[in-house]
Amino acid sequence: MQELLESASLDRGSEASRRRALELSTTAGAFARQAEAPPEPRHVASLPRAIAKWVALGAAAGGLLALGASQLSKTHNPSPADGGQLLSAPVSAPVAASPASSPDIAAEPLVPRSAAPPSASVGDAAPAPLLEAARLAIRRGDYASALESLNAYDRAHPHGPFAAESLALRIRAVKRSGKAEEARSLTSEFQQKFPNHSLLEDRDGRAP
């Protein structure tokens, strides 16, 4: 029995995992401090400041994008219950590129693990804790919590750099909670707001 217990000494989190946790602690801490601060009156002038803050946080946590990209190549174990689609897995049934055709909601937009906007440079990317919380909630099947996190993110950053990722996660949560019509509507909204976005694929599975 002692040998059995001693085998547990093999357990060790990887350095990459440790770095991810530390990076998340930096960005999550900033959000926590924002939540603790007294509410500010909303006005347009606060928006550029909020965006600038996110850019600064993104620059500080830029290395996480590289870690997130490496995670995209990892193999995950799909579950029949959630349709076998994890956020880092490629979509098997792509959305039609033609605006005249009805959107194929069987195709869920890709959401990279790092939730980085495609137009941003590596230094600007950073995983928003609220989006990360939503992603984790979807993964464990808690779609209500995922939508709460996404609502909070959208309220805080209505035109933020991760708007596409937020909407993509919303589509996924709504679809997996069984609301097909709403998911179809959101997919159309995504195509209109973010045409030719890298999170969408054409029917042939190729990025536009």
Add this chain to the structure above:
Amino acid sequence: MTRLREPAFGVGPAPVTTAYRVDDGRLRAVVAEHFQLLWRFLRRLGIPPGDVDDAVQEVVLVLARKLGHIQPGSERSFVLGTALRVASGFKRQSRRRREVDDSELVEHESPELGPEALAEKQRLRAVLQRLLDQLPLDLRAVFVLYELEELTMAEIAQTLGLPPGTVASRLRRSREAFEALAAQAAQGIAS
């Protein structure tokens, strides 16, 4: 299950005054200090290797939101207690998921062991996890913290918020159950 309820930014009443200051330095220091312990605990509670990262991140997110309410010096207890809740929620969700042995996803580094010794130790580690997975989560948590993390029963009681008598009872029961399971496993191999 841990529900991550995020506050409504910019609207609603003023937040409750926290007892302790929340800052990036403290959060980062807590994560740095307790990362390996957290990772090991989640793994031994039965989170598959491929999912431990996500479980760690869930704990970090909860920690970030609650740090202002955690008394300095009590961070480890909070981390382990949150990990147990996250693992409990994960286990409920994972019942619907396909069981796959993804132990190969984890790379073990043991430079002091030769290849054969390492392979044997990895085999024993897989056996250990199968035995642990058969223990109820409440017994498993106490067993892991005592036998593997070598916490005292007083520390376990504080960490899990349990009366000392309950910790002692669960430790006794978990040891009995584990030894019985190990004996069965050994008989199964021998026959």
